[in-house]
Amino acid sequence: MSRRILCIEDDGAIAELVEEVLVEAGFHVVRADSGPSGLTRLGEAYDAILCDIDLPGQSGLDLLRTLRARGSQTPFVLVTAHSGRENQIEARRLGCDDFIVKPIDFELLLAVLNNVLQKNAPAAGTPAPPVLTEREREVLAWVSRGKSSADIAKILGISERTVNFHVDRVMRKLDVATRMQAAIACLRLGLIPG
Template identity: 55%
Template sequence: MPERKKILCIEDDADTRDLLIEELEEAGFQVDGFGDGASALAALASDRPDLILCDIDLPELSGLEILRSIPEIGPAFRAIPFIFLTAYGQRENVIAARRLGCDEYIVKPIDFELLIETIQNRIARSAGRAVPVTNVHLTDREVEVLTWSARGKSSTDIAVLLKVSERTVNFHVDNAIRKLDVATRIQAAVKAALLGLIVP
């Protein structure tokens, strides 16, 4: 039996999110649902999806901001098909999404038959996308601190776990951020996981 493809579904309306999960799981997909962009991006570090399905109007980070952050996280993340499913059908929103590199832009109300066909098509087309080889090298300690960061641990928690000072933890986190060419600890953990440098 083939492995079920994973979809990361980002939708802040709980009823819509539950309906999407129900319909997509019935169609044979494995679905992880999130109500905000920050939680969804953090989840990428531990479970890389085959496709991202995202609303535009979200708390904390908008769908456009999530899509804009993809190049900062890494090339492996950029290879994941990204579909907007939104009530915003205005031309300027579609243009902004296309400029940022979304693969599809679907306007609500949801036509589930069309949505499922689109998802299946996009996942099939992405199967041949190569994940680039990385030349980034992390030290054992950097791998440790990023792994624990990906699991939601703070610098204080990690210091206790590794029996080092919090300053030492932050030093290794900063080094990893610099090597991975990202701006934040979460982005570093996500990028490292997608490049196969850590296993959260």
């Protein structure tokens, strides 16, 4: 089965060339032509995402920020005419896997894409990271900031018992003994923002 790549690019000619090269290399390509259309596609499963930084409606950095906030570790490669240091630093902080600078060198694009896919492929026998609900991520984010269950309950407007229920579920999913171990594991796995 071919790997699915989401290509978010507003320049139709570039998107068409990227798709042609990737399909020829054996990938299945799904295209989006703006930030908002890319955002609607982020909920689907992809093996990697290629995304322009400058997009109408929402930038590639915004899309990367949204993807990582959802806990997704899908490889993300920015395709950009702006190789500026500030963009690269911000993108790396957000969890970008690599960059391709326009005009696109398609041989380099395939090498980068294959590299990020190989690096992000789970090793044989390595379990996939657990899936957390939105509420579990929210609670663990507060745990990682040192908040007590009572504090978290007040902040989120839920009962302390509900907070403890979510913490216990995450501890079981991660097979850890303490709430702080769960928070640290979630941070390391990118399941909650740092």
